[in-house]
Amino acid sequence: MIVLATVIIVAFGAFVIYSQLTSPKREAKAEATKLAQKYAKLKTVKNFYWYNRQKTYFTIDGQNTNSQNIYVVIAQKGGQINIYSHDKGISGTKARSIVQKEHQPKKITKIAMGMWKKKPVWEITYLNKYNRLCYDLVSFKNGSMLKTIQNI
Known part of the structure; x- marks a missing residue:
């Protein structure tokens, strides 16, 4: 009984730690997706990228309502949004x-x-x-x- 309780506590603790560590990425993806849906007419999401060099950018790779494959690049600060069609560059x-x-x-x-x-x-x-x-x-x-x- 004590072993089972210990296993449950350890598993729950690991889940809480994992959730806290991945929360910023989930929140960034959710916010970037909302912006991409609003401004780029994003319909589906294929990938999410977090780029951090001189500035931080969140990029959503997906398809818009016109069935075009697009990348929506969103600046973390200032919210500038750039949209690029897949066929205008490399994957x-x-x-x-x-x-x-x-x-x-x-x-x-x-x-x-x-x-x-x-x-x-x-x-x-x-x-x-x-x-x-x-x-x-x-x-x-x-x-x-x-x-x-x-x-x-």
Whole structure:
């Protein structure tokens, strides 16, 4: 009986901690989705990205009411919203393959879309062969490598 009670308490504690740790991301996604629905006529959500470099951006990848696949990039501060059609640039998968070809990362840890110098970019964060954190910014428009930081 004591063992069962201990297991229940530990499981409940783990759930509470997990909920508190993931709450900011859930809240950001919910708020970004509402804005995307209102201003970009978003109908469905496929992915959510949280980009944090010079500024923080939340990006919703989905489909609008006209059945167009779009990215809705929302600035955390100021709420500026940019909408990009999938066919006007490269996908996160393509950006990933560009980084893999260029740097042969040991492990890609994150892919996120945001804005850098007022242009849409894919940020790819990864571990290199020395297990050091690195990141690349890849242009959404043409797939060119805009910035690389190695061995952080």
